[in-house]
Amino acid sequence: MSPVLLLYGLTTFVICFCIHLLLWRIRRPGNEVLALLLIFFIMPLLVICFLRFLDRVEFLSHPVNLATVSLLHLALSIAYIITYPAARATSPTLKILLVVASAMPNGLTRAEIVKYVDVPELFSNCLKDLECSLIAREGDGFVLTWKGKLAVRLLILFRRMLGLQIPTVDKLFPHKGLL
């Protein structure tokens, strides 16, 4: 395999990442998921079509080369997009680790950790995010949207195929249930 193909794939991803970074620093889009899909999937596709139309890049005329570069770009883009929500929302676990790490070598007591990590606020943020996609307000509460129902059913099927149960709320919060 020509090293050029590897370089093309990596460069395409890096360019898309830089555009995403620039856009986010200037003004974060309202629909972030859609914007990410446009930047990492639709935009490269349009560029490839444009280059093919111009017939300027020779390797694009070979379907296998095109597929090789596309697969590398897609694999990296999907891995990045799946990581993005973790960078966007604060994870309580990671926040606790960072707080404790900053106080090493002495560490922190539970009371000191509590002062730094606002878990109820994290839950409110989590609900806000869910409201954008999987759940909707109905009266004084929440219901699942059709997307939410589909996601949960797929999740149950996925875990059943692995022979695993859905982790209960008690496992995440052993002291008190969420409900």
Add this chain to the structure above:
Amino acid sequence: MIMLILLVSSPILAFVVHMLVSRLSRRFSPQMGAIVSILIAQILMALLLYYFVFHGCPTKTAELVSAFLYCFIVYNALTYTYFHLFNMTETSRRIRTAYELEKAGHLHVSDIVPVYGTTDLIDGYLEKVVALNQLTCKNGRYVLSGRLFYYAALVLKALSYILGFQLYSTLSKLSKTPEV
């Protein structure tokens, strides 16, 4: 082309191995089971690639190195995505809340947003990180014992910072002067 087809199927291979590992061995935690499965699938994928693509194929060193790097990056990116999806079903608060909503049909806001104290919730998270060997409690003080999750936290913190999110900025200010 065979190489691409094999690489595209790598998450399916990891999933099949994961099904076997989770049924045959209960020794591992769910996350560790997924990681072990991905590593086993990586060995299988390397053997498949060697047998179907690289075996008896005379190539220059530069081409061989780039092919190796290509396969390594694509396999790990795709299986990382698989692991992340699996991990979300294991730990994500969003997924968990959606699952509870599916069970109950309709939930009041106060049923979901925790109305109890922060300390109880923190205890749950602390137990989780201690069980994962990332923190240890010594004489009532929590200290770092593992580095894996800590490094992951640093990467996410850096990514969050360069994207312009201010998620951990208050944390940095606070943690500079911890009351130890």
